[in-house]
Amino acid sequence: MTMSFSNAELEAFLDESLPAERMAAIEETLRGSDELQQRLVEINGRRDAGLHSLGEIWRRRRLSCPTREQLGSYLLGVLADEAAEYVRFHVQSVGCRCCAASVEDLREQQSAADAEVVQQRRQRYFQSSAGYLRRGKP
Numbered sequence: 467m468t469m470s471f472s473n474a475e476l477e478a479f480l481d482e483s484l485p486a487e488r489m490a491a492i493e494e495t496l497r498g499s500d501e502l503q504q505r506l507v508e509i510n511g512r513r514d515a516g517l518h519s520l521g522e523i524w525r526r527r528r529l530s531c532p533t534r535e536q537l538g539s540y541l542l543g544v545l546a547d548e549a550a551e552y553v554r555f556h557v558q559s560v561g562c563r564c565c566a567a568s569v570e571d572l573r574e575q576q577s578a579a580d581a582e583v584v585q586q587r588r589q590r591y592f593q594s595s596a597g598y599l600r601r602g603k604p
């Protein structure tokens with residue numbers, strides 16, 4: 467009897483993220499199957515090579531660069547965890563220079579904008595208290 471496993475399952479097996487029964491089934495089949503062993507070796511090799519070249523592909527092609535809006539939201543801390551993790555990975559681990567430059571640029575814009583908002587708030591506060599004072603007593 468031959469059990470068949472998908473590549474996705476073998477990947478999950480390498481990550482040890484399959485249900486225990488399925489892990490056991492693969493392990494058992496592995497012992498008697500050169501073909502399955504070979505596939506695992508290939509998948510494992512591809513993963514390592516893939517991880518190594520991922521950054522290069524990104525750098526070269528600027529694949530999957532987050533949009534400027536996403537980078538801006540990331541800086542403001544309003545991105546969902548998963549997306550924020552992706553941006554962090556992209557900018558810090560992959561080291562995308564283009565996005566790192568955008569982040570730097572956005573950071574400057576934001577701190578300028580923050581200063582302006584504080585300034586406006588302060589003005590509004592003074593204006594409203596001035597109005598309040600002017601209104602004074604009837």
Ligand SMILES: [Zn+2]
Nearest residue numbers: 531562564565
């Ligand atoms: Zn990028």
